[in-house]
Amino acid sequence: AQSVAQPEDQVNVAEGNPLTVKCTYSVSGNPYLFWYVQYPNRGLQFLLKYITGDNLVKGSYGFEAEFNKSQTSFHLKKPSALVSDSALYFCAVRDPGSGGYQKVTFGIGTKLQVIP
């Protein structure tokens, strides 16, 4: 069974500093990996995805993530945090399996707080 772990409930970072939100996964095959962001009382917004190819993936709003197969990790990063980045971040994985019909499994979410 596929699973995702986000080990930190909350990450605090000062505005202008680099940020990292951690994610590790477990799948039987080659994963599809995703990051989403959720603002209060809203649905989730897609940030970026890794399907295949370059391990460093660039996404929306200056975010990027690095796929590390040996460590089964897909950490989200940004070189300089903004107060407006404060939100709830979800990592997700899909194990393509047979025919790509596997569901997407989400982590529990990490609350990012950027301090002015």
Place this chain on the structure above:
Amino acid sequence: KAGVTQTPRYLIKTRGQQVTLSCSPISGHRSVSWYQQTPGQGLQFLFEYFSETQRNKGNFPGRFSGRQFSNSRSEMNVSTLELGDSALYLCASSLDRDGYTFGSGTRLTVV
């Protein structure tokens, strides 16, 4: 193009009642998935429909059901509501290899 539309946005129901939530996916997306989001449990997968067929189902009781129509619009139904069903219900549509596009959700409160 239009995003994923969920209706209604807010709903208050009494225990024992039933409720139907609606989701219109992005045009051309044939896959629609439903998730329940609660503060303690995160996003829990309910079910996924593709071309009117349920192809994945989560671990929810039979009170939770869904369907998809030929135009890809989807509905989910919860019968005999319980207090614990209070949650944000999210619908997402996708092309298979892509990420999901989520709707804004339906906030269900059971009193």
